[in-house]
Amino acid sequence: MHNDSVDRLAKLFLKFPGIGERQARRFAYFILTQQEGYVDSLARALVAARTHANTCARCLRIFEGSVESSGGLCNICSDEHRDQSSIVVVEKSQDIESFNRTDYNGLFFVLNGLIPIVQKDIIAGTNAQKLIDRVRKDTSENVLQEVILAFPVTPNGEHTDSAIRELLSPISLDLTITSLGRGLSTGAELEYADPASLEASLKKRE
Numbered sequence: 418m419h420n421d422s423v424d425r426l427a428k429l430f431l432k433f434p435g436i437g438e439r440q441a442r443r444f445a446y447f448i449l450t451q452q453e454g455y456v457d458s459l460a461r462a463l464v465a466a467r468t469h470a471n472t473c474a475r476c477l478r479i480f481e482g483s484v485e486s487s488g489g490l491c492n493i494c495s496d497e498h499r500d501q502s503s504i505v506v507v508e509k510s511q512d513i514e515s516f517n518r519t520d521y522n523g524l525f526f527v528l529n530g531l532i533p534i535v536q537k538d539i540i541a542g543t544n545a546q547k548l549i550d551r552v553r554k555d556t557s558e559n560v561l562q563e564v565i566l567a568f569p570v571t572p573n574g575e576h577t578d579s580a581i582r583e584l585l586s587p588i589s590l591d592l593t594i595t596s597l598g599r600g601l602s603t604g605a606e607l608e609y610a611d612p613a614s615l616e617a618s619l620k621k622r623e
């Protein structure tokens with residue numbers, strides 16, 4: 418039997434991270450068997466999430482909220498009480514949530530991906546150039562003192578760590594570049610890190 422709706426839905430679910438063909442079809446059939454009310458709220462929630470999502474002009478994270486009142490900045494970047502002298506650089510927006518459960522009170526930057534080991538051009542494909550520009554500007558204004566690299570403990574994560582060090586270290590002799598200390602499990606996604614281990618690895622940064 419040919420089923421256009423299932424095919425179309427499955428194709429969309431296939432784009433979700435970690436979802437394969439079989440799971441995508443399972444989700445599609447799930448939708449088809451749900452009550453009208455559920456499907457309608459799901460559709461509305463999807464559209465609403467998209468409408469309310471904005472990218473912060475400074476840290477480049479996806480956040481929910483208006484950009485008009487804050488000049489394009491998220492609630493973290495527009496908070497003057499936060500320590501402006503340090504930036505934690507993460508792979509993706511949701512990693513910031515883990516840091517918000519710790520004592521860390523500085524700023525952030527979202528690289529939006531990792532730099533694969535096989536990639537020759539280390540600037541392409543992520544926000545690396547925007548990070549360089551921001552660090553350059555913030556150090557020249559004598560605001561920024563430390564950049565903390567917080568990538569996952571995976572081969573691509575470690576490669577990204579050394580590539581970003583290579584890009585940032587020529588900017589200023591006064592800038593300290595550190596990485597999270599060991600203590601987070603190997604291969605673990607930062608977004609799942611528990612606050613205590615994350616805080617410990619922040620303290621042990623080197």
Ligand SMILES: [Zn+2]
Binds near residue numbers: 474475478491492
């Ligand atoms: Zn921001």
